[in-house]
Amino acid sequence: MPIPSVDLGDLVRTLLFLLFAGLTAIITAVIGPTYDNLLVPELQPSALFPPLLGSGSGGVNYLSTGARFSGYVLTNVVDPAVTLVALGVAVLYLSRSVVSRWADALDGLLPRLIIGVVGANFTVPIAGAIIGVAGGLYPIISGWDGGAWQHWVNLAGWGQVPFSWDNGALAFVLSLVEFAAVFVLVLAVGIRDAVLAVLLVLLPIFTLLWPLHPLSPLARRGWLLFGELAFLPCVLVVPLELAVGSPNPVMLVAYLAVAVASPFFLSLAGTSLVSFGFGGASGVVQSNAQRGLQVAPSAAASSFAPAANGIRTSSPAGGAFAGVTRVAGSAAAPAAAPLVVGELIGHGAWQLLRHVGPSHGKNGPSAQPPMLKGGAK
Amino acid sequence: MSNFSASINRLVDLVALAGSGILSLVWARVALSWFSNDITKKIQAKDRARDALIGTLLFMAAVTGLLYGLAHWVLTGS
Structure with missing residues (x-):
């Protein structure tokens, strides 16, 4: 056998x-x-x-x-x-x-x-x-x-x-x-x-x-x-x-x-x-890791702040950039990403609404700057 | 417990003594402002007199034991 x-x-x-x-x-x-x-x-x-x-x-x-x-x-x-x-x-x-x-x-x-x-x-x-x-x-x-x-x-x-x-x-x-x-x-x-x-x-x-x-x-x-x-x-x-x-x-x-x-x-x-x-379990992580995560965006914000302030006054895009650096610097790293995206989307939507906005037609004032007398030269 | 009551009473005596000095100073200043020829000081004297009155009433109620009696009555009913 x-x-x-x-x-x-x-x-x-x-x-x-x-x-x-x-x-x-x-x-x-x-x-x-x-x-x-x-x-x-x-x-x-x-x-x-x-x-x-x-x-x-x-x-x-x-x-x-x-x-x-x-x-x-x-x-x-x-x-x-x-x-x-x-x-x-x-x-x-x-x-x-x-x-x-x-x-x-x-x-x-x-x-x-x-x-x-x-x-x-x-x-x-x-x-x-x-x-x-x-x-x-x-x-x-x-x-x-x-x-x-x-x-x-x-x-x-x-x-x-x-x-x-x-x-x-x-x-x-x-x-x-x-x-x-x-x-x-x-x-x-x-x-x-x-x-x-x-x-x-x-x-x-x-x-x-x-x-x-x-x-x-x-x-x-x-x-x-x-x-x-x-x-x-x-x-x-x-x-x-x-x-x-x-x-x-x-x-x-x-x-x-x-x-x-x-x-x-x-x-x-x-x-x-x-x-x-x-x-x-979160105590140790909070005290060490989160501190490190918070330092990075703040450092980035401080680095970009002069540039952002310089651009802010030049154009709407500059304003958005300045806002993004401010928001990113105020939050911890994981939270900064969605906040940055939200800020960009919000600023973009606001700019879009300014252009699309309600049509003033014949009654309302025009958003365009007034033309000089005699039309464009 | 008697030690605590004694120390509290001693503290109350000390604060009451200090408060009496402040009280006389405050009312003297209020009186000076009230009877001053300066119109700005006269206007300020009204607010100062109100604060001094509230402070004095609180002070008297605390020193005479009225507040303690009220709190004790609320708690124990006697």
Whole structure:
């Protein structure tokens, strides 16, 4: 009986598949419980938006503790400090009466003081209203598709076996990245809860300091950060929902990366969550690469500026060139290209409209310069 | 907590003392402008008097504890 020949390549491939499939299965066995038993409970509406006042149905929670602490700080720190801030504002008003050039800078101090004192005393109800709106919106968004995102199996399938067969080592690496992303998400949601509670305690102090100009950014940024953190889960859960039934691990990693970066997307709205530990992968890129990308167009703009200014006055095309250099210099390199194209198209269209424009006919004035008496010579 | 209250009270005393000096200076200047023969100073005196009045009222409300009492009443109801 002939012995069947064994192809050495197939043998090595099978061994490698078994090795990496085993490693991938081990990591997947860790990701599943991490996702299902840590992240998903953290992302439940009752955990993200517990009742702020009173025991409610959930008993003591991190926000109610923060609210009680906030009341304590309000009574013992903020209200006694009201006298001091009011005295400061009064002195500023008196100084404004003496030094007339300060009048504009110190305008509106009294209304700011009133708003600051009232706002500081009503921090917890205002924060409760923000949490209430976010807590009402979140179940709607997270409930799409029957909440299929709440099970890791729905996102990654059973052990990613089909992908492992063709891409053994890659599947292993991607599984590691998935685990890291899920773990960072768990940490991010935890940090979000902790920062919310801390802000609840500090916001009365920040709000009271709002009337004093040098300290007003504290209140503005604090409240903005509070609002963004309250609505963060509504943004964070969207990529997780879209990741259900991902065609391959690469796409799943991409969705998880977007979920991890969601605080950064929110921070584009105006504040910086990066400083609170929500940097994500984009932090390093932003601080180094973007700086380099911004330097190049600015340098180009500074090089071309004299030429552009020289041409600007000579012709419409010169104006367009000057506009293009200005726009290109004001944006980072990736954004500069479409802006330049937009500026060129816009300027071209404007020039075209000037020529085509409405026909003035017999009533309107002519766009052409008046001819000399006696016609053209 | 008593330390904090004591330090706040000390600060309030200091600012109140400094404010009293500024207060007298401000009203003296307003009075000088108000009764001046220069018509420009007379016009400016009106704005200065308004700012000085607001400052004085705020100052008095803060020093007498009216503002603190109001904020405390809003918060605790007592």
